[in-house]
Amino acid sequence: MDKKYDVICIGQAVQDILTTNVPKDAFMRETNTVKADSLTITTGGDAVNEAIVLSRLGNKSSVVVRLDKRNIGDMIYRDLQDENVDVSLVARKDDCENFTSMIFIHPDGDHDFIVGPGKDYTLARSDVDFSVFTQTRAVSAASLFTLGELDTNGIAEIFRIAQEAGACTFADANFDLDGIGPDAIKNIYPHTDYLIPSLDEAVYMTGKKDPDEIADWFLAHGVKNVMLKLGGEGCFFKNKEERFFMDPYEVTPIDTTGCGDNFAASFIHGILKGMSHKECAEFACGAGGLNSQAIGAHMHIHSEEQIRDFMSKTAKRKIDR
Secondary structure: OOOOEEEEEEOOOEEEEEEOOOOOOHHHOOOOOOOOOOEEEEEEOHHHHHHHHHHHOOOOEEEEOEEEOOHHHHHHHHHHHHOOOEOOOOEEEOOOEOOEEEEEEOOOOOEEEEEEOOEOOOOOHHHOOHHHHHOEEEEEEEEEOOOOHHHHOOHHHHHHHHHHOOOEEEEEEOOOOOOOOHHHHHHHHHHOOEEOOEHHHHHHHHOOOOHHHHHHHHHHOOOOEEEEEOHHHOEEEEOOOOEEEEOOEOOOOOOOOOHHHHHHHHHHHHHHOOOOHHHHHHHHHHHHHHHOOOOOOOOOOOOHHHHHHHHHHOOEOOOOO
């Protein structure tokens, strides 16, 4: 039976202000003014980025996010509509103020963030209609540790409901800025089909440093498949039957903002299309590399064909493991 949604993405929605070619020591200099090459205002946030990329890849995507009723919320809402992302699950709140993320992009494509302040922008149980998760092929917790009340009281239940209805569950992660601690989210692991954190996030979550040891820790705690994002070194996948590294594509990054979200969205897309895990990993690495070739968290990728064209024309960088 066809489901109403292919993927429901749960997480944050923000406004991004991106400035380019900002030296890493810009705010350590005697002068108090730095000239950037460009300034771009756009939408962002893990759930928004994933949902937009998934929509562009041909999926019926929706978002569960909080949006204010001010200018930032209106901008994000319109952008989602323009990108054919379903907005029926968005919670518009009078007391919410979505925050702005200032992104300083350095000459090497790396970046630093200053975020905030915002107010009441994280999700609460009351924002969520739990019945909708029986109507989707997949659910993505776009970033654990940024889900507000749902991190400790809701996301595990959402995943359980989705799995019982035959859906596949995915979870990315972020840094624990609110200090809830790694143990706070352990109840989600038995209900997680695919966990897709960065290596740094996974080190925090497990206390381990080696990719194999990290993956084994997650598998022992109930996660079925572990995909570690290794940034410029590709990715590492492991479950009870498979284990492999995937080398990255050889690129000179312009901006790495949102590359992890593009990776996750493209990996999810591959799973839903029936690709093998190695094919999904390669496709996701291609999406991450392609996204790094332009400014913005979701402004460059427009189709699966575009990613495959990039993959066919771009060499991989061989890494000795």
